[in-house]
Amino acid sequence: MILNKGLRGTCAQCLRNWSTSSVVFLEKQSKYAVTPDENVLKDLRDEVYKPRKHPGVMKESATVMPEGFVKAALNTVADYPVKALVESGNTLSRHLKGRVPPMERTQILRKYEQVRDKVLRQHLDREITSQEEERRFRQMSKDKIDNIMREKIYNWKPMRYDVYSSLAYLLVRAPAEYAVLRRILGEIARRDPEFTPRSLFDFGSGVGTVTWAANFYWKNQIYEYFNVDCSSDMNDLAQVLLQGGRGNAPSSLKGAFFRQFLPASNVGYDLVASAYSMMELPSMETRLDTILNLWNKTQKYLVVVEQGTNAGFKVINEIRDFILQIDKEGSVGHVFAPCPHDQSCPRYVRDDGTPCNFEVRYWTMPVGQKSECRTERYCYVVLRKGKREDSDQPKWPRLVRPTLVKSKHTLCRICSCKGQLEDVIFTKKKHGKLTYHCARASRWGDLLPITLETNEEINNKDTED
Structure with a gap:
């Protein structure tokens, strides 16, 4: 619970630090020149979209669970004490957010x-x-x-989900996890519109939130859903949800399979995911063996998600570094999101006790409780097979903390393609009206359609020209 309290104070502390040290930021700002993306600038001038809708914006309105999922959940818990399930789910959620991996x-x-x-x-x-x-x-x-x-020493024990705890997990954790996955998979769909996955592999599938989120974007493209979860009760529940909450009804999704163990074969899948599962493994060796197994099954994208705590961040960074150091032909990969680079994570290297996490809003399910809008913090990495090519995607920096909007300037903390954390102050006079308004409209987790260059790099370009 101490971790959670620290997280709640993160944003406020960041804003206090920014507001009291603007002189330092102005000094840092002088080292860099902000160059806006010419294609984005052209579209803004032609009014193809407004600055608040620029292509780097990832933020969506608060996510609502699919109507079919909610109806299936209602049918599933019809014979259970729903209010007690919700209370148990809230207790379970607090426990999971304070969870850390076992010490070596x-x-x-x-x-x-x-x-x-x-x-x-x-x-x-x-x-x-x-x-x-x-x-x-x-x-x-x-x-x-x-x-x-x-x-x-944290008394780590593996989580065991029976019928009751699986239902409690469904009512409380499913909406938050679905919102996170919608956000992450949505970025893949927007930035790589040619990606049409035919197969999905989900490790630690739980109640099937990865499947439901993937169906929001690629329902007509995916023909195989391979779900692995060590809990047979979770697998049964996920399957029943696909049947509308009634076990004797036909599944609304063809090609869905559920297993308790990872298959030995290295059959490839276009999209491989592991959401909130790596910290449930008993050691770092087991985590890395498992992630290597998943990477070997990946044909295009591997998505790994954990809690937005320091513990979750460390596990994600451990996985990121492990995959990036693989130098075997056919297994080389690069970071698609959130990092615009493949270098060491600057926030992890700095080790200032602040995780590189992000935030999403969602509506709780109106089952046993009134639907409320809440926020969920998470850490994640999306790894893509193959080497990073300059032509793949523009190397726009990502905002890694809330934007601080003032009357005549805007402060953005960004992670650049150089693998550095930078604090950039945008003003209308210095950067132009359109770039300024793009920065002003951007939020935590968005990409900024700019590049940062030092004076030395600009001089070198001028010399080459």
Whole structure:
């Protein structure tokens, strides 16, 4: 829960820092020249779209669950105490957001040695005159070390979902996860309109939110849905939802398969996803073995999503770095989103306790509760097979924190294609009316249709010309 409190203060702290150190930003701003994308500028001048609708905008209105999903959920929980399920779901959701992956054995041993040395240093002057006194001292020290270790080491246990907990998960977690996946898959659909997946593989499929989100964009293109979840009750629930909440009804989706274990074969799938599942694996070795298995099944895109906490961010960055270091022919990949580069994550390297996360709004399901608009924070990476080509996509920087809009200037914190975090102050006088209004309309998670260049890079270009 401490992580969550830290997250709630992140935005406010960022805004306070920005407002109290604008002089520093102005100094940094002088090092860079902002060059707007010429194609976007032309479209803006021709009024193809307004600045608030520029092609880098990713934000959508609050996501609502599909009507068919809500009806199926109502049918599924008809014989259960719905209000109690919602309360259990809220408790489960809080637990999942505070969850961290298990510590590695080497980390535990290192921590144990640190605690042991600290405890023993407190008794350096103690005189032991008998074997019985020594025995009591050893037992006392051991008990004290064990108590401290229990406080310091997260008691990780694998999540086990039965029928009841699966239904609780459905009512509370499904809308948030669906909204996140809609946002991520929507960016793929917008930026790569030629991508028409024929097959989908979902690891840790749960109640099937990946399938429902993918169907929003490619329902008529996908012909195979392979879902893997270790919980047989989750698999049964996901299948029943596709049947409208009635187990004896035909499925609304053909080609959907459910399994409890990863298949041994490396059959390829156009789109492979793992949402909120990697932290449920017992070790880093298992996570990396699993992600390599998924990467080998990927033909075009691999999507990995975790909670928007520091723990979720570290797992995502671990996976990102692991895939990017693969140098085997046919397995090379690059980051499609959110990063505009393949270098080390600047936020992770800085290690300032702030995760690289994003936010989406969604409406809760009107099942056992009044529908409310809430926000969900998440960390993610979309990896694409093949080397990064200059012609693939424009290398627009991404906003990684809320935009700070003032009366005559706008402050944007962006992650650039150079693999750096930059604070850019946009003004109408310096950057032009259209670029200024594009920055002003952009929000956390959007791409800015600009490039950042240092004075040295501009001089080098002029020399070459």
